[in-house]
Amino acid sequence: MIKIAKVIPLVSSIQKDHLTYFTAREINAGDIVTVPIRSKSVDAMVIEVGEAIEDKTTLKEATFGLKKITSVKGGAPFRKTFIRACREASHYQAGMLGAVLDTMLPSLLFKNFGKLKETKQEEPGARIMPEKLAFQSTYEDRVAFYKTFIRESFAKKESVFICVPTIQEIRKLKEELKKGIEQHTFVFHSDMSNKQFVSAYNSCLAEEHQVLIVATAPFLFIPRNDIATYIVEHESSVAYRVPSRPYVDMRIFAELFAYENKSKIILADSLLRMETLYRKDAGDLQEVSPVSYRIPQNIKEEIASMKRENKDGKSAVFSVFTKEVKDALEFSNSTGGRTFLFALRKGLAPITVCQDCGTTVLCKRCDSPLVLYKTNSEENRIYVCNKCKYEDSTDITCRHCGSWNLIPLGIGTTLVRDEVLALYKDRPVIVFDKDTIKSEKEAMEALSEFYSTPKAVLVGTELALYYMEEKVETAAIISFDSLFSLPTFRINERIVHILEALRDLADKQFIIQTKNPDEKILLAFKNSTLLGFYRDEISERKMLSYPPFSVLIKISYQGTYENSEKAKSYLQETFKDYKPDIMDAFIKRIKGMYIMHALIRIPSKNWTRQGLSMDGSFDHKLENLLKSLPPSFKVQVDPENIL
Numbered sequence: 237m238i239k240i241a242k243v244i245p246l247v248s249s250i251q252k253d254h255l256t257y258f259t260a261r262e263i264n265a266g267d268i269v270t271v272p273i274r275s276k277s278v279d280a281m282v283i284e285v286g287e288a289i290e291d292k293t294t295l296k297e298a299t300f301g302l303k304k305i306t307s308v309k310g311g312a313p314f315r316k317t318f319i320r321a322c323r324e325a326s327h328y329q330a331g332m333l334g335a336v337l338d339t340m341l342p343s344l345l346f347k348n349f350g351k352l353k354e355t356k357q358e359e360p361g362a363r364i365m366p367e368k369l370a371f372q373s374t375y376e377d378r379v380a381f382y383k384t385f386i387r388e389s390f391a392k393k394e395s396v397f398i399c400v401p402t403i404q405e406i407r408k409l410k411e412e413l414k415k416g417i418e419q420h421t422f423v424f425h426s427d428m429s430n431k432q433f434v435s436a437y438n439s440c441l442a443e444e445h446q447v448l449i450v451a452t453a454p455f456l457f458i459p460r461n462d463i464a465t466y467i468v469e470h471e472s473s474v475a476y477r478v479p480s481r482p483y484v485d486m487r488i489f490a491e492l493f494a495y496e497n498k499s500k501i502i503l504a505d506s507l508l509r510m511e512t513l514y515r516k517d518a519g520d521l522q523e524v525s526p527v528s529y530r531i532p533q534n535i536k537e538e539i540a541s542m543k544r545e546n547k548d549g550k551s552a553v554f555s556v557f558t559k560e561v562k563d564a565l566e567f568s569n570s571t572g573g574r575t576f577l578f579a580l581r582k583g584l585a586p587i588t589v590c591q592d593c594g595t596t597v598l599c600k601r602c603d604s605p606l607v608l609y610k611t612n613s614e615e616n617r618i619y620v621c622n623k624c625k626y627e628d629s630t631d632i633t634c635r636h637c638g639s640w641n642l643i644p645l646g647i648g649t650t651l652v653r654d655e656v657l658a659l660y661k662d663r664p665v666i667v668f669d670k671d672t673i674k675s676e677k678e679a680m681e682a683l684s685e686f687y688s689t690p691k692a693v694l695v696g697t698e699l700a701l702y703y704m705e706e707k708v709e710t711a712a713i714i715s716f717d718s719l720f721s722l723p724t725f726r727i728n729e730r731i732v733h734i735l736e737a738l739r740d741l742a743d744k745q746f747i748i749q750t751k752n753p754d755e756k757i758l759l760a761f762k763n764s765t766l767l768g769f770y771r772d773e774i775s776e777r778k779m780l781s782y783p784p785f786s787v788l789i790k791i792s793y794q795g796t797y798e799n800s801e802k803a804k805s806y807l808q809e810t811f812k813d814y815k816p817d818i819m820d821a822f823i824k825r826i827k828g829m830y831i832m833h834a835l836i837r838i839p840s841k842n843w844t845r846q847g848l849s850m851d852g853s854f855d856h857k858l859e860n861l862l863k864s865l866p867p868s869f870k871v872q873v874d875p876e877n878i879l
Contacts, residue, residue: 237287239263241305243271243280246346248335248481251867254283259305266316268349270306277306279346281319281337309349314341314457315357321493324845327854328492329873330789330862331482339484342426342454344433353438358461360498365850368491370516371504371524374532375740378504379412381524382467386413386448390420394464395446399453399490401475403427403676408705409469410450417448424451424458427676453486456493466494471505471512472733474876475702483872488848495847506736507766510729510773511784520849529767531760536745539762541753542715556647556655556714560747564710565693569660572690573709577656578738579649580718581607582669582697588619590634591641598635601626609650647715652695664689668696668703679703701737711742716750716758724877725782728773731757732766783874787843789836789862790878791816792870800830803869807834810861814838835878843873 241263242254250273257271267282312319322340326333345352371378382398389396398413400406403425414421422440424433437458440447446462449455453476456466468476468490476486487503494501502524503512515521540560557565561577568575587605588597597606599621606619606628619628633640649669656665666686673679680703686694687706694700694708713719719731735757739746750758760769778785793803804818816834841852862871 242284244334268309317496335482367500370521401473424455465500492847592639593637595636664692668700707743712747791834
């Protein structure tokens with residue numbers, strides 16, 4: 237008997253809720269099958285099955301010949317609650333369900349489908365409001381809490397899932413927590429081999445004792461029925477945001493999934509996001525323990541002013557390092573200690589400006605700031621665009637006024653390295669940025685060399701913070717002021733998180749070099765409390781109608797100038813009821829093309845799901861308009877930045 241099946245392709249490129257195929261095989265709703273799409277075979281999930289003789293309407297309405305299902309892999313290895321959570325996330329992100337499923341399921345699952353243990357999947361019990369908790373404390377305090385909480389959960393016959401943003405954090409947290417429960421601890425991440433994944437997955441499901449799972453978000457699907465608590469560790473990490481369609485925020489998904497499973501969820505970090513703290517204050521989240529905004533004073537902290545003057549009142553000659561950093565380097569050189577020097581950008585100088593008119597030197601191809609680099613020849617320097625890789629010589633003039641009076645500004649990793657070597661010719665200096673570190677293997681090798689070498693200095697960008705696990709004697713941020721060049725409305729919050737991460741790395745001393753010692757963020761650190769900073773930030777966001785008071789929806793288009801103008805008019809007409817902000821300042825030239833952004837602000841109470849808040853509603857009209865946009869438009873809900 238021929239059957240007609242509606243399936244959801246598990247790929248992000250299909251802009252349809254479902255596709256229809258036929259088969260003579262025995263299939264059921266929930267099965268995973270392989271179907272042809274264009275010239276490729278892709279995995280898909282069956283959502284509805286009907287007999288062809290009973291489904292004449294579908295056949296008659298089909299505008300093209302139905303294709304045949306290629307193969308049937310078997311029943312879906314995840315609970316119905318997982319599918320419901322994906323559907324809820326697809327509403328929130330204004331994306332297709334198949335795209336969300338594709339994002340939230342690891343490729344390892346489908347590569348090894350036939351080797352995985354099947355398990356009886358149970359639906360949660362009677363509906364209750366699951367507990368939601370906020371947990372803001374130091375890393376050491378969180379680990380201590382997890383150890384006690386896991387053992388208490390085991391005693392109640394409950395398993396625990398700790399979700400972390402990066403593979404590197406899995407290794408560190410596992411080592412902290414596994415002592416005494418090694419045989420009940422399982423880790424999952426994308427770098428596992430097929431053999432490792434199959435072994436861990438089958439063992440995890442077969443284990444009769446309760447388990448601890450430490451994994452990245454795409455492994456939340458693991459269908460153990462006894463997981464009673466999901467913990468989102470390092471909740472503020474930007475790594476939870478998926479940088480491609482459908483731009484899922486995995487923290488949102490984890491909360492929706494915990495709600496569908498009727499499980500407790502704990503959002504934990506040294507400093508939670510502003511949105512999370514505000515939800516706690518509003519009563520949406522309870523507390524594991526009273527939230528503290530105090531900054532521990534267990535190491536020496538110094539705010540070193542880079543603003544130097546001679547006795548005559550004139551500015552002194554610029555120096556990369558202040559006396560405080562030089563003293564720290566000298567001390568570590570004499571004791572054999574290790575030092576981490578943080579620079580925001582790679583290269584010699586992140587930007588160059590004209591001293592006559594103040595114009596920034598930009599790339600001729602894409603209008604991004606040119607970065608000054610040193611070539612292989614020590615005498616030569618060159619400008620490179622980090623965005624499109626365009627190169628230009630240093631013999632250039634200001635595009636605005638034609639002046640030769642150009643000056644490099646900012647401090648990059650290359651300049652910091654050169655300054656250390658100028659002070660200590662033979663001292664081991666390791667640079668850790670995107671130019672020097674191309675893979676995880678290189679990252680681990682570089683850090684192994686650093687931690688095993690006395691007197692070593694690591695000069696790194698934010699990339700290093702994702703990999704560094706062990707503390708160093710001294711950590712220093714070489715140019716605090718350059719952090720404000722990060723293109724995000726969350727700039728103040730982002731800076732505080734970077735400072736927190738650097739401070740946590742320091743075992744004895746943390747130094748912040750700045751030209752503005754009176755900046756409010758630095759005053760908060762000086763006063764050892766972030767409460768005032770939090771209140772000021774929330775007040776400012778409320779005034780500007782930024783999250784958590786609204787949800788921002790960014791629509792982007794790239795094309796020729798003529799097409800971008802048409803796109804602008806199209807968006808203004810389509811979303812006229814929502815008054816989108818579409819500004820000419822948002823358009824910039826890239827290889828002859830233009831990027832245009834439209835921004836829609838919608839009150840948070842009008843864009844929420846029940847799994848996120850019991851109060852509020854959801855604007856399905858806006859969702860349908862967003863989903864109706866052609867694929868040439870990119871839609872990001874709650875983006876990291878608005879430019």
